[in-house]
Amino acid sequence: MQVIAPAAFTLALFVLWELVCRVFKLPLTILPAPMDVFGALWQFRAPIYDNALVTLWTTIAGFLIATVFGLVLGIFVGWHRAIYSALYPVMVGFNSIPKVAVVPVLILWFGLGEVPAIITAFLISFFPIVVNVATGLATTEPELEDVLRALGASRLDVMRKVGIPRSMPYFFGSLKVAITLAFVGAVVSETVGANKGLGKLMLDAQSAFQVPIVFAGLLVLAVLGIILYVITALIEKRFTRWAFRGQHR
Numbered sequence: 393m394q395v396i397a398p399a400a401f402t403l404a405l406f407v408l409w410e411l412v413c414r415v416f417k418l419p420l421t422i423l424p425a426p427m428d429v430f431g432a433l434w435q436f437r438a439p440i441y442d443n444a445l446v447t448l449w450t451t452i453a454g455f456l457i458a459t460v461f462g463l464v465l466g467i468f469v470g471w472h473r474a475i476y477s478a479l480y481p482v483m484v485g486f487n488s489i490p491k492v493a494v495v496p497v498l499i500l501w502f503g504l505g506e507v508p509a510i511i512t513a514f515l516i517s518f519f520p521i522v523v524n525v526a527t528g529l530a531t532t533e534p535e536l537e538d539v540l541r542a543l544g545a546s547r548l549d550v551m552r553k554v555g556i557p558r559s560m561p562y563f564f565g566s567l568k569v570a571i572t573l574a575f576v577g578a579v580v581s582e583t584v585g586a587n588k589g590l591g592k593l594m595l596d597a598q599s600a601f602q603v604p605i606v607f608a609g610l611l612v613l614a615v616l617g618i619i620l621y622v623i624t625a626l627i628e629k630r631f632t633r634w635a636f637r638g639q640h641r
Contacts, residue, residue: 409426440593447582450509476526517573561628
């Protein structure tokens with residue numbers, strides 16, 4: 393049922409989309425029908441595949457860097473409430489900067505290519521990881537900390553045996569958000585300046601009024617995002633099954 397319901401709903405959306413395009417006779421340059429999109433996806437499968445690999449690689453690379461950096465920084469920020477209070481406003485301010493405004497600077501520093509896309513994917517996806525890990529650590533019950541300290545546990549012991557395990561659901565929950573944001577960052581960078589990637593492909597197709605190719609690229613991005621989200625959710629279930637045991641009764 394967990395697979396059938398989303399598949400049926402998605403199929404219904406495609407059917408409705410097809411009917412709207414056919415009934416109202418919408419031109420391809422405005423809204424191509426799903427059959428036109430799938431036709432473009434098959435006709436241009438080679439360049440779409442090549443560019444999709446580039447976008448997938450830059451997204452995963454940026455996401456993995458954000459995961460490591462976000463976890464370490466989140467533990468540091470959540471280590472003590474004073475650190476949390478001092479650094480949290482700075483991180484909020486940094487995250488408020490539109491990443492599309494940073495991409496030209498990255499291109500100026502690193503040139504056209506994959507590096508700006510990787511860095512943009514990292515910048516846009518690490519913040520949710522830091523915030524969730526830090527929040528999970530900073531919200532550990534003071535009473536529990538007092539009991540453990542009374543039993544002789546050090547600050548490191550409390551963090552290692554209680555704080556970090558307790559923050560794992562927060563951490564994996566943030567990963568599911570971060571992986572989708574990483575795609576956004578990579579594609580934004582590719583549309584601003586890149587040699588390859590789905591963002592570059594869609595930008596070129598838009599310039600040539602090849603709207604079905606644009607929608608084909610969007611469809612591929614959606615599928616890749618769903619696949620990586622599902623993989624992340626499966627890993628979350630594997631390592632934090634104890635946090636969801638009440639939901640399986």
